[in-house]
Amino acid sequence: xxxxxxxxxxxxxxxxxxxxxxxxxxxxxxxxxxxxxxxxxxxxxxxxxxxxxxxxxxxxxxxxxxxxxxxxxxxxxxxxxxxxxxxxxxxxxxxxxxxxxxxxxxxxxxxxxxxxxxxxxxxxxxxxxxxxxxxxxxxxxxxxxxxxxxxxxxxxxxxxxxxxxxxxxxxxxxxxxxxxxxxxxxxxxxxxxxxxxxxxxxxxxxxxxxxxxxxxxxxxxxxxxxxxxxxxxxxxxxxxxxxxxxxxxxxxxxxxxxxxxxxxxxxxxxxxxxxxxxxxxxxxxxxxxxxxxxxxxxxxxxxxxxxxxxxxxxxxxxxxxxxxxxxxxxxxxxxxxxxxxxxxx
Numbered sequence: 013x014x015x016x017x018x019x020x021x022x023x024x025x026x027x028x029x030x031x032x033x034x035x036x037x038x039x040x041x042x043x044x045x046x047x048x049x050x051x052x053x054x055x056x057x058x059x060x061x062x063x064x065x066x067x068x069x070x071x072x073x074x075x076x077x078x079x080x081x082x083x084x085x086x087x088x089x090x091x092x093x094x095x096x097x098x099x100x101x102x103x104x105x106x107x108x109x110x111x112x113x114x115x116x117x118x119x120x121x122x123x124x125x126x127x128x129x130x131x132x133x134x135x136x137x138x139x140x141x142x143x144x145x146x147x148x149x150x151x152x153x154x155x156x157x158x159x160x161x162x163x164x165x166x167x168x169x170x171x172x173x174x175x176x177x178x179x180x181x182x183x184x185x186x187x188x189x190x191x192x193x194x195x196x197x198x199x200x201x202x203x204x205x206x207x208x209x210x211x212x213x214x215x216x217x218x219x220x221x222x223x224x225x226x227x228x229x230x231x232x233x234x235x236x237x238x239x240x241x242x243x244x245x246x247x248x249x250x251x252x253x254x255x256x257x258x259x260x261x262x263x264x265x266x267x268x269x270x271x272x273x274x275x276x277x278x279x280x281x282x283x284x285x286x287x288x289x290x291x292x293x294x295x296x297x298x299x300x301x302x303x304x305x306x307x308x309x310x311x312x313x314x315x316x317x318x319x320x321x322x323x324x325x326x327x328x329x330x331x332x333x334x335x336x337x338x339x340x341x342x343x344x345x346x347x348x349x350x351x352x353x354x355x356x357x
Contacts, residue, residue, distance in 0.1 A: 024149070024198065024225055025258040025284055028083060029326055031147045033350030038084045038288045038329025039077035040339045046073060048335075056162045057100070060092035063110050067117050074121035079128075079141040080336040081343025082329065083148055085121065086200055087191075089114040090155035091162070094186055108190045115194035118150045142343060151227070152196035154213075156205055157183055167231070167264075169205030169240025180212035185220065188213075192222045199226040203264045203331075206240035210250045217256040227251075227259040227286060235269030236276075244273065245280050252281040261286035264331040267316050274324045284326040289313075291333035314341040321349060 028036055043059045049069045055061045062070050070088045077085055089111055097107035125148070132143040157180055158166030165171060191199060199222070201213045210228055217226060228251040230238045237244050251260035260283050262273050267289045277285055291313065317328055328346065330338045 028147050028149060029284060032083055033347070034326070034353065035321055035346040035350055036083040036327045037081050037339060037343050037346060038286065038327055039074075039082040039086055040080075040288075040330035040334035040336065041290075041332045042070075042073060042086070042088060042090075044333050044335060045076065046070065049073065056091075057096055058091040058159075058162070059088050060090070060096070060110075060114070063088055063092060063113050063117075067113065070114075070117050071121050071124075074118050075125055076336045077339055078121060078125040078148065079143065080340040081142045081144075081347075082339055083146060084151055084327070084329070085118050085148070086151045086153045086202070087114040087118045087196065088153070089187075089191065090153040090202060091159050092187075093155075093160045093183075094190075095183070096160055108186070111187060111190045112194045115150060115152055115191065115196045119195055122148050122150060140340070142340070149197040150195075151198050151200040152191035152194060154184065154188060154191065154199055154201050156203055156209055158205055159203065166203050166205055167233070167239055169209075169238065169242070171206070171208075175208065177208060177212055177215070180209055181216050181219070184212060184216060188216055188222065189220055192220070192224055196224060198224050198258070201226060201228045204228055204230045204247070205238060207238070207242040207247050207250070210247050214250050214254045214257065217254060222256060225258040226254075226256055227261065228257055229261045229263040229286060229288070231264045232262060232269055232273060233265070235272050244276055248277050249280045252283060257283065259284040259286050259327065261288070261325075261327070263288045264290050266290065267313055270316065270320055270325075271323060274320060278324045285324050286327035286329075287320055287325045288327075288329035288331045288334075290331045291338075313338055314345055317342055317345045318349060321346070 043053055046062055046069055051062050051066055051069050074085045094107040129143045129145045156166045204210050230247055233239050238247055248260050251257045260281055270287055270289055328342055
């Protein structure tokens, strides 16, 4: 389906972008910040482990990103699955409660932030924090099947020849239902590595009549296709065809690839394009760690932002290894851009 046949974009995203001046800020890396605050994430649950051990740290990181200017915060449910929690000995009911908890923590952080804004007489706290009343959305994160496997296949999209559409839909079904009813504003299907999983998500949204909107965000390692080798254009077309998907984009991808990926996506979608790359560092799936000194500095990362917006991005943030400092710099860049594009009063 081409851009001319698109369904109207959800008012949720339209309203957010309008109120934000045309460009909105997504938060940054969660796991990096949790570790900086002392969390041990050496676990198949990864950042979702903190839902069990240290929810206060998750709340703190959400608040850090809000104070850095984020308009959208993404929950700590990326690697939180019912199957993963059950493998740890939790019942299905307990597992579902933990999924809901990921959203509750983000909502609490938003409430705390709004309270801080009410107590502040200006848009800043004098210490670099951005305390500004604005529309803030909570996006419930859904990681790929590969993220649940915790074997690096989220970065390859290779689930084996036996994988099929029905299996993926059934794997994700209950988690999507629970998160959709948890109070989140939208669902973020993140780091989608192949076309099959994109199809599964789009069909699930329809089959379960999910009431809140969603976005689909793919990852790429060559700047042309998604990581599985599937056509990015075909993957984005799936998002374009879904009435329930309100934005589509790229995450957890090196910044150097983003410009060309935006241009490619624009060929097949009229929906808002979101971009939240990683720091550019390389992930070693065998050692399960990021290779140091392979990324870009915050100032270099942010230098791309205006170019990305010029070619079509509407929402910009960061993924793995980006920090509140990165997001604060993105906020300032987008604020300056919005001000420059606004008509004179």
